[in-house]
Amino acid sequence: MKRALLLILVGVLYVLHQDVWFWRAARPLVFGFIPIGLFYHACYTVVIALVMWLLVSLAWPSELEERVGDEATGRDGPSRALPVAPERGGES
């Protein structure tokens, strides 16, 4: 449920990028010099960071790290199980 809500939030964020409501407007000039369309996208970028913080806090895929486990610590980690060599890989 929590993850579904977060996904909806991300979807809403994607839609909010398309801010047709400020399309033709330059005024008001925020702080006297920033056009409203540019100011909107600056604020939008800050909101993205907040949503990312929520994603990281509430839906971090820690199970991936658990899979790697303590054994995978770089050099001492699992031996490289690299892909099949061409002679064993068939025609493709």
Added chain:
Amino acid sequence: MIPAIVVFTYLIIVLYIGIFAFRRSTHREEAEDYFLAGRSLGPYVFLFSLFGTNMTAFAILGSSGHAFNNGIVTFGLMASSSALIIPLSLFFIGTRIWALGKRYGFITPVQMFRDRWECSHIGTVVFVVQAAFLIPYIIIGVMGGGTALSAVSGGRVPYWIGGAVVAMVAMSYVFLGGMRGTAWVNTFQTVLFLCFGAIALVVIGVGMGGFSQSAEALLGSPATAPLLSRERVSPLFFFSYTFIPLSSIAFPHITIFCLTARKMNQFKKTVILYPFCMLALWMPCVFLGVMANRMNDVPQIQQKLEARRQLAVEGPSLMPDDRDQLREKMIADDVLLLLLERYAPIWLAGLLGAGIMAAVMASDSQILALSTMFTEDVFAFYGGKKRFGEAAQVHTGRLFIIIITIVAYAVALRVPQNIFDLAVQYAFSGYAALSPLLVAALFWKRSTKWGALASTVWAAVSVSAVAVFQYLVPAPAPGPPVVAWSIGGIEVLSRTAGGTAVFGLMPVVPMTIISAVLLVVVSMLTSQPSEATIGRYFSGPARAMRHETQKRTGP
């Protein structure tokens, strides 16, 4: 001369970082250490280096130049859309790539594809397409270095020497330091060009006596008022641009970089702080680019404004070559340098010039990625490592770095830049069209090697088709597009002033969607990999651990 001295000092520092990384490396002959910094990067080096790797010369010079001609829309098109899509792709895809890299020892995306889909030569096709999309970047990096060094030195350093110096420095620290050297240099460069944005904004703002007057003056003129809104851009075009940042995670240098983090937690800071970095770098560059339209007393800016006016008024009646000449004159990648020349004290202009060099030299990661891919996906895969050993593999990687740099420099001296500008422009779309491969490999059990092949071939063919179309049909003047194909009054394919439109959308949208559809359809028609392989990628934590343990100890 002072700016040139500051820039050369900067280049020496960067070179020293590469040498320092070489000395710090304790396993110089090991591929994982050289190509992935031993999967040991900490959180801030990971964040800044990843950000720096994503930001090419375009981020500073190109963004202000684009904003000069197109207005504030530049930020929404390229910055805020990337600020959303790139952290999301790191969150969903980057973390999974990291985990698989740790478990199975992958160093390149092609290694993962070969393992995931049980294929060999199809992986080689993916390598060839990825490499073909990457090479123009490296050439553009050398060209950008030559141009920037020549501009910063006031023309005292000619283009060919500037390009050679920048190529030599980048090659040296990549050659010596590998991923560790590249990541440290990128971190240093990112800090430098993040500071650059803020300092440039303050210095130019003070020099101009504040921005309020300039903004009001721009709004007061019918020629410049539209630059402060988005009325000249269609909402469909704006929407299309959100597909472009999908390319980021599909770029091999970014995918490979995801494997360098010491822990998965290191993605957390990057995911959260990436949008702030975008804001800190792009906001000043875009804003200053727009404001540069007020500097009509500077001859170079006056020429650009005049070319723009002429193209808008007389464009439809001009020959295509004449229109192209006007477009050449409109290129405004130097507006930030012109602003600095006008308003910054000379010593500061030098420091800021170093910041620009930092952005221009972002091609280091692509050089390393190409070398990594060649040695892992071709040399090692086709038996070179088994025959000659791991040390030979690392030496091959280093030799490849020298060869690719020399070739890029030779090409940069002989071929006009606009050809590569076009190639780079469509490489973004090509990589976006390759992004379904990563999604399918990581999230869809039923995906197959044939689906992956169909998607890859489509990406290559569609990029080539768009390039040929744009070559054959010259760009019209700003205004209505040239319709090449329509059905029942609906414009299917058009040539616009800025590129190509398919149903009014940028080509990246149909390219990516068709790539995904092909992958799904062809996968459904062909047989999937073995249960054992799928199990290794999609089983739960407990089962996966059991599987790993069994694999090591035997049944």
